[in-house]
Amino acid sequence: MAGTVVFDLDGTLADTSGDLLAAANACFRARGLGDLLHPQDDALIAFHGGRAMLRAGYGRMPGDHLLPPGAEDEDFARLLDHYGAAIAVHTRLYPGVEDALDRLAADGHILTVCTNKPEALAEALLRELGIRDRFGAMIGADTLPVRKPDPRPYQAAVEQAGGTVTRSFLVGDTETDRKTAAAAGVPVALVSFGPEGEAISRLAPEALLAHFDDLPALARDWLD
Template sequence: MAGTVVFDLDGTLADTSGDLIAAANACFHARGLGALLDPVEDALIAFHGGRAMLRAGYARLPGDTILPPGAEDEDYPRLLGHYGQAIAIHTRLYPGAEAALDRLADAGHRLAVCTNKPAALAETLLRELGIRDRFAAMIGADTLPVRKPDPRPYQAAVQGAGGALGRSFLVGDTETDRKTATAAGVRVALVAFGPEGAGLARLAPEAMLRHYDDLPELAEEWLAG
């Protein structure tokens, strides 16, 4: 019997860290500060959001550097603007993701996205990656008044896809996704191929996903019967 598989986006379906960090560095360059973040070493920071990247960059400035009051609030919308203009330059789907989506759909499962990325940016990125049509629902950070780990965005994603909460699960890559699944009363599979890798096992997910090739079988196990 078919169910609903809900995906996080950044760090789960696609490695978006390079383009996210480029957007943050564009803000730093505009202030004459140079590139404060490294696209490889700081990949994990990127998946904690734009403000986290800005704060991480500011924290690396010499002690005598003076930033104007409200620098973060000024730079955050600028970061989103830079990112929206170059959203899929370095971003790539994780290996096997697209094939897994096709296999899940062929098995009759409904697919949805639930992300803390602003909805307009998420829609744009999914289109750029050529996979928007795979998903029956897409819930972003600003679709509802609340965002993950509140369970309501997840619930809205399942409902929007025409599914039932009790026959659904989440695929994610962060503690936020773990907490979202717990709050919604569903299982979560955390990916072992993102920046944190196997270290996510510390969050005690119901499954660690080593490769997208393993997802259709997991869905069959969790959603069958």
């Protein structure tokens, strides 16, 4: 029976931080605040989502600047619009992704995506990056009524791709992915080439992934 490899998207398959931060900064500029987030220094914040970026920026506003009621919801909608219009300007796949996907498929593994990015944006990004057809399914933040770390999106990503949860594992980059894997009762490999680097080992994943070149061998160990 084929095994299934489930991928997170942002910070795992692709470095999306530049385009995410650009969208947040567009919201701040619309309020006359300028660019409050740094394209490199704040990369880790970007991988915690749109509202996390907005709140981080609000925390850096001048002390005399007050936001009107409902500003965060308004800016979040604006952020999604900006991001959707420029979703793959700075975004790049991490080194070795496409070769690893090819090797996993050649080994007979099922590939699928489970992300907390809104489904339409995730679909658009995967198409822009030229890898959507590599995955048997794609579950986004709003595909189901719940999102990671609830295990149900993970389970849906596996089952819709034709796999079984008991013969699957997750590749991710955050504590949310660690918790998702634990809730689903599967192992997780966390990448150590993201903004946290080797410090991600603090989450005690079953494996650290230093480069995508190492993933096919890990899949053989865990799924064969």
